[in-house]
Amino acid sequence: MSANQPPQSRVEKIIHSMIGDQIALEPPQSRVEEDLLSLKEVIEQGGGGGGTKDYNVLDNKPSINGTVLQGDLTLEDIGAASNGSRNSYDADGEEVTIGGGGGNGNTYDPNSESVVIGGL
Numbered sequence: 001m002s003a004n005q006p007p008q009s010r011v012e013k014i015i016h017s018m019i020g021d022q023i024a025l026e027p028p029q030s031r032v033e034e035d036l037l038s039l040k041e042v043i044e045q046g047g048g049g050g051g052t053k054d055y056n057v058l059d060n061k062p063s064i065n066g067t068v069l070q071g072d073l074t075l076e077d078i079g080a081a082s083n084g085s086r087n088s089y090d091a092d093g094e095e096v097t098i099g100g101g102g103g104n105g106n107t108y109d110p111n112s113e114s115v116v117i118g119g120l
Helices: 010-018 031-044
Strands: 085-089 095-099 108-109 113-116
Touching: 010 031
Parallel strands: none
Antiparallel strands: 085 095, 108 113
């Protein structure tokens, strides 16, 4: 089959459409044509390995804290602390609360390695 000659059979039309030619295809009339059209569909959806380019149809999506990572999630949706209230640890491994909102939370100053309690 030469790329310079138009397809001569229905099977050739399907194959040409698989390699990028814009050809109007008729409904399949044989098992071979059905199989070629199925293969064409698999290739167009992301590859010969049964893969996909659509994240939403994947099996075994990653998750955090039991929440599947899909859609528009917030840190709270996945059980992560927000920037306004989280626990951190100083150089000695002691827990230090950073933030807390409203200016009266505890803050850790890494330069002096000290904790400012309640904005004092």
